[in-house]
Amino acid sequence: MNAQSLLRFPWHWTYPSLRWGAVIAFVLWSTGAIAVGVFTDGPKALVDAMALYGAGLVYLWAFYFPLGLLVAIDARGLRLPRIQRRIHASLVLYGLLGVALPLLAPGVDWSMAAVLALFTVCGLVLALIPRYLAMIFALVPALANALWSRLDLPGIGDQRFAPWAASTAAVLLLICVWRWWQLLRAGTEQPQGWASPMVLQFRKGRWGHWGGFADGQQQRPDWLRARVNLAGVGPARPRKAMQVMLGGWYLPQTISSHGKQLALFLGILVLPATSLLLISRMESPANTDFSATLTGSGFGALSSLSVMAAPMICIFTLLWLSKRWQRANAELPLMALLPGLGDTAGVKRQLVRTVLGMPLALHVLLVALLCAVMLFWHGHTYMLSFVLWAQLGGALVTVAVLLNLLGGRALSPWGIGLILVVASLLTLLSLLLPAFALGKHPIAQVLPLLPLLPLGWLLLAGAMVWLCRRGWRGLAQRPHPFLAD
16 A cells, blocks of 8 residues: 555546546636746735645535545455545545645745635535535635735734634544444445535536436425326326426425425525524624625635536536436337327427427526626626626537437537536636636736636537537438437
């Protein structure tokens, strides 16, 4: 068990899509950190660079390294303790390297080791705790930033913050170790539903699985289960019948069912909103104006939602539909027998409207939210316009990928991954560059780069329009749309 084999081990226990996605994401975050550290000046340059690198660590330890737990569970079931020891040793080695390597950079103080350790452990906590707690835990950084600003506490660039970071990281690490061993000893008797951790969702086939929606419904409490609305389903409304056949989030639900899910979402938002209200009522030692912090927290939350929502809409829809069009199953031919579909051209129009309707409705909601915020925050309209570019670009990517799937010209995993990486990079730049150029501490060197962002989105849009045309022509040439690839 040498260091080289330990470094290679995570590469073998991860699915190829997650493996390359994690590597590319970490490289992008690290490149951004290096660019900020090299090309920007001022006291906050190093802090911003460490924050970007820390975000990359959170991603790795939330979506890449925890998958070793799945292999460890199987190894324990097969009575292979040596594999378990190799997994644990590999995780320890990568944890030490992730914290230690940035300390070799010039100007990085040893106090930053505690901060980077905190980033690392936070990512692991996010993967191991129950999902209902993970949703709340993901809101903690924004609330902590607001509390720190209100009470004028030392930030992550202050050496006085290091003891707080080290003690918090130690407590969270103990929670991770306890939770890891709890899940490892549970074996096949793992928690279900929202009590299960995020890492268990990465079992092969779990995302977008045929039975995933039904299983998830059974694991929910009765009041939160989807109530299917079958009123009017039949030859008179073929599109609604097609939604029932597609299942998943295409399934038509009753108004009360939508209302309960909306109430749950709003209930989750009540916690951070109430916390910010309480923090705003605290007496600040420095008597500083808290409005800027509130604005920054709101802008950060909206930006985070934009970064995650647009690609997730595309990925989840593609994963769900690819199980129908790219695998042998009986359901797809049955859809061709639905009454009232009309001729082949009519079937294709109905299918396109049905498949694109739900994801585009979600994209439109996000765009409408952004437009409403732009009307409310007149002073931040220019910055938010770049986030609007990201949403529109994400919607176009979704349309292009789905049309090629329906047209029998589904993109390869490498092609889809490349598109999502480019779109994610442009989205990340659309958030960071305006913040650096127009934020509280503007960086003059970044301002000339802003016009390049619309150019990048236009180039991506041109490629997506070409892919849309390719998919549409493929669909037009198919003898029938309900043919598996």
